[in-house]
Amino acid sequence: MKLVVQVKLLPTPEQAAALEATLHACNDAANWASKVAFEKDVKRNFALHEHTYAVIKARWNLGAEAAQHVIKKVCDAYTTLKANLRAGNLGRPGSKRYRRAVENPVNFCTQGAQPYDDRMLSWQTDRRRISIWTIAGRVKDVAFTGSPEQLAALALYRKGESDLVYRDGMWFLNATCEVPEAPLNTEPVDFLGVDLGIVNIATTSDGEIMAGRALNRIRARERGLRARLESKKTPSAKRRLKKRRRKEARRAKDINHKIAKHVVAEAERTGRGIALEDLTGIRERVRLRKPQRATQSSWSFAQLGAFIAYKAHRAGVPVVYVDPAYTSRACAECGHIDKANRVSQSRFVCRSCGFVDHADRNGSHNIRARAWELWRRGAPSTAPAPPPKPRDGAGRKRSAAASGARCASPSL
Incomplete structure (x- = not known):
């Protein structure tokens, strides 16, 4: 490759x-x-x-x-x-x-x-x-x-x-x-589900939560600093803006590389494939409040997915993309789907069976189950060649x- x-x-x-x-x-x-x-x-x-x-x-x-x-x-x-x-x-x-x-x-x-x-x-x-x-x-x-x-x-x-x-x-x-x-590993023993989000960048079905609130605080502070510097319009402010240019993009790329490397290494070590959501066009489909738009747009979900895909392609780990519909509302234990199941950003409580879990972890279990079902039906690995x-x-x-x-x- x-x-x-x-x-x-x-x-x-x-x-x-x-x-x-x-x-x-x-x-x-x-x-x-x-x-x-x-x-x-x-x-x-x-x-x-x-x-x-x-x-x-x-x-x-x-x-x-x-x-x-x-x-x-x-x-x-x-x-x-x-x-x-x-x-x-x-x-x-x-x-x-x-x-x-x-x-x-x-x-x-x-x-x-x-x-x-x-x-x-x-x-x-x-x-x-x-x-x-x-x-x-x-x-x-x-x-x-x-x-x-x-x-x-x-x-x-x-x-x-x-x-x-x-x-x-x-x-x-x-x-x-x-x-x-x-x-390519054509006989994975299972799949490692990965739920991508804004508050928690990546949550795996093993229960690992990577790059959460601390990173978002840094990103919010950087945006505030850029806004203040842009409003001053002084030569020194422009020099400082130029120096900090692309700083957040470099940080995001570095963290995405580390997350992707960790996910692929864990899947390769345990003989599993990787399950991801197909988030194509998410920015057009999802409607957010104004304060949330900058947060969503400033993180490259596509970049993280591409990094996981090409690292998996190199390591021979199969990758399957699943339909993301209702993965955050469906119960991983009984399959009951209800908007009320998602009590808060981090808490999931099933209204049918009473199952309680971290919301992102529950979502990653749903992604893993969907990928495993697709693989058992004969779906090939969708890990693409590097774009x-x-x-x-x-x-x-x-x-x-x-x-x-x-x-x-x-x-x-």
Whole structure:
């Protein structure tokens, strides 16, 4: 399976200047090629190549490989845009957001990511050095660093393209690795049900409750701090906001990784599969009071589910998604469904048999039972291959047409 290993580059000031100039040139060329593709309605690789290749090489001093990668990045962005429009991710046809997406060419930010293949980038993993192409020539002996696990995976499994990324004053390379998979366990002894929530991020049918109220207090404090800084509008407040940018997203991603790793390890150790709720479209289906909306939207349930799925896929643990309807209202003992069973957020009391349990734990037992029933009926594992991850290259329309729809998988 494909995973992405991210390593941090440690360039000298001269090397960093060459890398920055290269990103600027590549994304400037991509913006020009995007306008050509939009005006001429030419959005396939070979057709756009005829209109733009020679000009990109001459005007921006790009090599043949770099020019071709720029053209491919533009075509991938329009392919992603088309898929998002078809899926309804940009609203209904005729809406303001929809029209803004289709009536303007895709725009790439100045410091968007740029793909590199093995002819433009060479690795010396034993020395922790790379040699990379720039518009100023080949830059050699650029140092990089990473965790021991990342460096080991890079040395053993790296295969394919890598993305040069500049973020928050730091340089990174996202390298694609082909990591071997464990054979799928086709005879699980049972399933580990996982109930995802807001107050308690994940509750398993074993009774474990992970990342609860303490984390939510931190998130509420961060939101309050951001609101106060935004209201001040002073230069120092803006500097502080910039420094704290994406802090909550990084914390959420780290916790999601830890929860997913723990869940998959427990299922693998006990020979069980994993049962999850199919929460697709939950934000559109669920209606919340205004104070609850920020809390729900600030946590990535889809990310946690994707992390569990790809880690399970790698470990050979089967994953089954079940219908989430009434899992929080149904009694895990007698099956009685009643809205009144859910006495409070944390307390479940069955009105029929009197069964009492933690509400999230009761829900996880229902999820486990539904998954086991599906598996016994012959439902295959629905653990998907790692989902494509768009590169951080598009500017105004990043959500609609992220630059470079090339297959890039979750980070290691």
